[in-house]
Amino acid sequence: MNISQSQGRVKQLLGLETAPHLKARMTTQWIMLIVLLSLIPAVGVEIYYFGFGIIFQFLNCTITAVVLEALVSLLRHQKISRNVGDLSAIVTSLILALTLPPMLPCYYSVVATVFAILIVKAIFGGLGQNIFNPAMAGFVFIMISCPGIVGSSYVSPAPQAYKAATLTESYSIIYRGASKELVQNQIDAMTISDDNQESNDALTMATKLLDKVDVMSGATYLDAIKSYRKQGELNRLDGHEFTSAKYQAYLALFIAYCIGGIVLMSFRIIIIRMVVAFFAAFVLIQFVMHNLYPGYFMSVTDGLLIGGTMICAFYIMTDPVTNAGTSKGRIYFAVLLAFLIVFLRAFGSYNDTVAFAVMLSNACAPLIDVLTKRRAYGIKYRGKH
Numbered sequence: 001m002n003i004s005q006s007q008g009r010v011k012q013l014l015g016l017e018t019a020p021h022l023k024a025r026m027t028t029q030w031i032m033l034i035v036l037l038s039l040i041p042a043v044g045v046e047i048y049y050f051g052f053g054i055i056f057q058f059l060n061c062t063i064t065a066v067v068l069e070a071l072v073s074l075l076r077h078q079k080i081s082r083n084v085g086d087l088s089a090i091v092t093s094l095i096l097a098l099t100l101p102p103m104l105p106c107y108y109s110v111v112a113t114v115f116a117i118l119i120v121k122a123i124f125g126g127l128g129q130n131i132f133n134p135a136m137a138g139f140v141f142i143m144i145s146c147p148g149i150v151g152s153s154y155v156s157p158a159p160q161a162y163k164a165a166t167l168t169e170s171y172s173i174i175y176r177g178a179s180k181e182l183v184q185n186q187i188d189a190m191t192i193s194d195d196n197q198e199s200n201d202a203l204t205m206a207t208k209l210l211d212k213v214d215v216m217s218g219a220t221y222l223d224a225i226k227s228y229r230k231q232g233e234l235n236r237l238d239g240h241e242f243t244s245a246k247y248q249a250y251l252a253l254f255i256a257y258c259i260g261g262i263v264l265m266s267f268r269i270i271i272i273r274m275v276v277a278f279f280a281a282f283v284l285i286q287f288v289m290h291n292l293y294p295g296y297f298m299s300v301t302d303g304l305l306i307g308g309t310m311i312c313a314f315y316i317m318t319d320p321v322t323n324a325g326t327s328k329g330r331i332y333f334a335v336l337l338a339f340l341i342v343f344l345r346a347f348g349s350y351n352d353t354v355a356f357a358v359m360l361s362n363a364c365a366p367l368i369d370v371l372t373k374r375r376a377y378g379i380k381y382r383g384k385h
């Protein structure tokens with residue numbers, strides 16, 4: 001708000017500054033900072049169970065995003081400090097890094113970030129104007145463009161995976177093009193050694209068990225069940241215990257994202273009823289479809305813990321820019337997203353389709369706003385027009 005003084009009177013020149021004229025204490029910068037801090041538990045879990053690759057992916061995405069934000073600010077004659085200082089680009093970079101494979105070569109993560117920041121965010125007008133979630137759009141772009149290299153760069157989780165995927169090994173794979181199969185096999189063998197309780201030194205035992213590993217290198221659970229899912233034979237697979245070494249990473253990530261979500265809700269950064277609506281719809285749809293068609297649909301527990309369901313519920317779906325703008329619309333948006341995740345996972349061509357479901361829901365958000373718009377004051381009250 002601009003204020004000037006003329007002939008002893010103070011005037012408010014509202015026309016010289018865009019709304020809102022009343023400034024909230026919780027600025028965009030503070031919101032983004034809280035989001036970043038709330039993701040620290042998830043980053044810690046990723047390092048412990050997947051190795052140090054996420055650190056380099058985050059650096060790649062962050063440096064690229066900051067440079068692009070500065071370049072766009074220069075081209076638009078805007079303050080670089082304001083656009084970069086709101087931390088929105090860094091939040092996008094961290095979420096993108098959490099979804100990208102930890103062993104992905106650096107230029108792929110850079111390309112994904114360029115698409116997210118330039119094509120999805122900047123071209124639409126910058127922060128607050130983009131239609132699609134930038135991080136999910138960048139992930140979908142690189143996944144569709146390079147499915148082979150993206151799919152082969154994942155790491156199957158294992159306790160103390162950071163001992164195999166060390167900073168040095170991860171750096172060599174991501175920046176120097178070193179072979180990632182050895183590290184992936186070591187991590188797979190670490191899971192076997194931990195489950196068999198044959199040694200307290202997981203890394204030593206992993207080297208001895210490399211010839212016993214009979215799984216796809218770096219294959220995640222969704223990779224492993226892909227052929228069964230397409231044939232409608234998921235019910236033939238044995239159940240699994242999420243406290244075992246092979247699957248406890250998914251339980252740990254579930255807890256980490258829940259902690260982050262509680263932090264966001266305590267600061268009222270995300271809408272609680274939207275999150276509740278998403279989980280209620282997801283659990284109901286997953287439960288019904290699993291019992292009706294167990295060969296195609298995972299159980300409720302698997303659906304919640306495995307894949308990107310939790311990060312979607314707390315950090316992606318709740319993005320105020322790309323979801324619906326009305327109170328009812330946000331509930332419908334959450335239900336639609338839950339429905340799409342369940343069904344695209346069952347019949348989609350990709351292993352985890354959360355990003356695709358998010359973008360489809362983003363595309364439907366304007367229509368949801370139209371269908372749930374508020375009634376104009378004085379229109380159709382008590383039968384009057």
